Amino acid sequence: MTTLPLRGDHGAFAIETHGLTKRFGARAAVDSVDLRVPTGCAFGFLGPNGAGKTTLIRTVLGLTPASAGTVSILGLPQPDHRVAALAQVGAIVEEPRFHRHLTGRENLTVAAAVRGPEAEGRIEAVLERVGLGNRAAERVGAYSMGMRQRLGIARCLLSDPALLILDEPMNGVDPAGIHELRRMFRDLVDEGRTVFLSSHLLDEIEKTCDAVAIVDQGRLITQGLMSEVAGPVKNTVVIGCDDPERARILLGNHRAVRGVTAAAGRLHVQLVSGNDAAAAVNRTLVEAGLAVFHVEPERVSLEDRFLEITSRLGVAS
Amino acid sequence: MTAHILSRMISAEFLKLRKRRSLFWWSLILCCVTVPVVYAVLAVLHLSDAAHYGPAGGAENLGHSLEALALLGGIAGVMIGATAGAGDIGAGVFRDLVATGRSRLALFGVRLPGALALFVPLMVAGLAIATVCSILLAGSLANPSATLVLHYAAWLLVATTLPLILALGMASLLGSRTITVGVLLGWQLAAAPILGHLDFLGRIRDGISVLATDRLLPVTGGRGGDVAASMPLAVALVVIAVWAAVALGAGAWRTRTMDA
Numbered sequence: 273m274t275t276l277p278l279r280g281d282h283g284a285f286a287i288e289t290h291g292l293t294k295r296f297g298a299r300a301a302v303d304s305v306d307l308r309v310p311t312g313c314a315f316g317f318l319g320p321n322g323a324g325k326t327t328l329i330r331t332v333l334g335l336t337p338a339s340a341g342t343v344s345i346l347g348l349p350q351p352d353h354r355v356a357a358l359a360q361v362g363a364i365v366e367e368p369r370f371h372r373h374l375t376g377r378e379n380l381t382v383a384a385a386v387r388g389p390e391a392e393g394r395i396e397a398v399l400e401r402v403g404l405g406n407r408a409a410e411r412v413g414a415y416s417m418g419m420r421q422r423l424g425i426a427r428c429l430l431s432d433p434a435l436l437i438l439d440e441p442m443n444g445v446d447p448a449g450i451h452e453l454r455r456m457f458r459d460l461v462d463e464g465r466t467v468f469l470s471s472h473l474l475d476e477i478e479k480t481c482d483a484v485a486i487v488d489q490g491r492l493i494t495q496g497l498m499s500e501v502a503g504p505v506k507n508t509v510v511i512g513c514d515d516p517e518r519a520r521i522l523l524g525n526h527r528a529v530r531g532v533t534a535a536a537g538r539l540h541v542q543l544v545s546g547n548d549a550a551a552a553v554n555r556t557l558v559e560a561g562l563a564v565f566h567v568e569p570e571r572v573s574l575e576d577r578f579l580e581i582t583s584r585l586g587v588a589s
Numbered sequence: 590m591t592a593h594i595l596s597r598m599i600s601a602e603f604l605k606l607r608k609r610r611s612l613f614w615w616s617l618i619l620c621c622v623t624v625p626v627v628y629a630v631l632a633v634l635h636l637s638d639a640a641h642y643g644p645a646g647g648a649e650n651l652g653h654s655l656e657a658l659a660l661l662g663g664i665a666g667v668m669i670g671a672t673a674g675a676g677d678i679g680a681g682v683f684r685d686l687v688a689t690g691r692s693r694l695a696l697f698g699v700r701l702p703g704a705l706a707l708f709v710p711l712m713v714a715g716l717a718i719a720t721v722c723s724i725l726l727a728g729s730l731a732n733p734s735a736t737l738v739l740h741y742a743a744w745l746l747v748a749t750t751l752p753l754i755l756a757l758g759m760a761s762l763l764g765s766r767t768i769t770v771g772v773l774l775g776w777q778l779a780a781a782p783i784l785g786h787l788d789f790l791g792r793i794r795d796g797i798s799v800l801a802t803d804r805l806l807p808v809t810g811g812r813g814g815d816v817a818a819s820m821p822l823a824v825a826l827v828v829i830a831v832w833a834a835v836a837l838g839a840g841a842w843r844t845r846t847m848d849a
Contacts, residue, residue, distance in 0.1 A: 333688045335849040358690025365688065369681030373609055382682075385601035386691045388594055427685065 284347030286311045286435045286466035292341035294331045301327040303490035314461050316477035317470040319487040325470045362433035368424025372413035376423050383427045391430040398426040417444025439470045454480050478574040493581050502574040507543045509550050512566030528552045602703020616665040620711040624654050628722040647730025651723035655741050658715050659748045663777050666753030671769040673704035674760025684849040697844040740807040748802040758836025762843045795820050801828035
């Protein structure tokens with residue numbers, strides 16, 4: 273589950289690490305991580321609190337030196353090409369922080385001054401984009417957490433970045449705001465940018481991202497396309513009908529069925545093949561006089577997958 | 590890094606300081622309000638009892654008022670320098686600035702001109718106010734000459750800018766505005782003057798920053814007293830330069846090496 277497609281113009285991964293390790297004394301907060309983030313996608317970086325997500329981001333960005341391993345950003349090895357790489361990156365590390373005595377617009381002015389003249393010209397546009405155009409003259413000290421998150425994203429966009437690295441961007445954002453942010457992230461991907469979302473919110477990652485990596489205890493557990501990590505279970509359907517027990521007996525010896533289990537009033541039917549077998553099974557039930565009201569491919573959610581992985585690790589440790 | 594980016598970064602540093610209302614207003618009060626208030630009190634005393642109280646202005650009183658301004662301006666300098674040095678770290682935005690890829694030394698380097706852009710105009714205004722007051726209220730006393738005023742101006746800027754530089758370097762080193770202000774005000778207002786009076790320290794006292802800056806006074810006096818008066822000018826200049834260099838060097842080193 274480690275073969276990820278390359279997309280975009282860079283001809284390289286947006287982020288690529290080999291054996292990346294960050295130690296604090298004897299403890300490895302990031303332990304020999306080989307991460308590959310494809311360009312031009314929304315990439316979820318998932319892990320429980322304390323898994324090492326933020327430390328990895330800080331190490332990738334050069335905010336703290338790595339103990340071992342290599343990092344490339346947009347194909348540029350770090351730290352040798354740090355300036356060129358980070359000029360194309362917008363990042364929020366941990367919660368977005370600002371000078372509380374300055375207004376939103378003034379905070380962006382300060383950030384744009386460090387970025388360069390092009391960034392200064394984008395201030396009004398990015399404020400409008402994140403929905404803070406009419407609140408930009410207020411001091412950030414009066415902003416809610418959700419507004420600060422949006423201002424943080426605006427600060428990231430000042431550099432017109434090819435890669436956005438956002439650490440827990442949904443924290444403190446209300447449901448409507450989360451919906452807006454999700455749509456914005458997809459728009460950013462549609463513009464050809466790579467959006468790297470670090471989060472412990474499984475549902476948000478699953479709804480927003482194309483690919484995902486799961487990290488725990490500093491180690492990368494798995495990475496791949498979302499459809500590979502979570503999604504439909506191959507050749508398995510969930511069937512709901514008015515008499516599940518009779519249906520289970522009927523399908524027990526069906527030629528298109530490999531196995532049947534019942535749970536919570538539903539039948540989980542393993543088929544020998546895909547759609548044709550599903551249609552045959554449905555036909556059999558209907559012809560037997562059963563009322564079938566639910567047929568859908570069985571899915572494993574990211575949450576199921578995540579819990580499966582982390583509980584396995586818990587047993588192992 | 591282009592000159593344009595550099596100037597914008599300095600402007601941003603200035604903006605961060607100027608918009609801190611309490612810092613700005615206290616600095617303004619210390620640098621520009623206190624001295625004319627003292628002149629006004631002296632003028633009222635002179636008007637009410639000219640036999641006991643001489644004119645408030647004149648060259649000699651200008652010296653006294655500028656020594657007071659140096660003390661108050663030094664406090665303002667420490668506050669501004671400490672805020673410039675630790676402001677980004679305290680607000681938590683230092684990591685965001687580092688994550689832009691901009692050189693950490695550049696981020697440190699613009700703090701000093703940004704702080705001076707706020708501080709120097711306040712000090713110049715304070716000096717101008719004191720000079721005008723000393724001339725307007727000179728009465729029968731001699732007016733200060735242009736040479737004397739310029740000499741005082743040079744001393745005043747050095748005596749108040751050095752604490753600002755020390756505060757900026759120390760705050761960048763420690764990452765704490767509060768500790769920096771406490772330590773440096775203790776040094777400026779208490780420790781340095783006391784050490785200056787400990788005769789058994791001999792010429793070791795030449796290394797005290799406050800005494801070195803007082804060597805630049807146009808007339809003998811100030812907190813430096815005899816120690817400053819007997820200090821060779823070159824030694825005073827070297828001492829001032831070393832204090833500034835050590836402070837800025839320590840701040841730059843910490844800014845370059847700290848985890849962001």
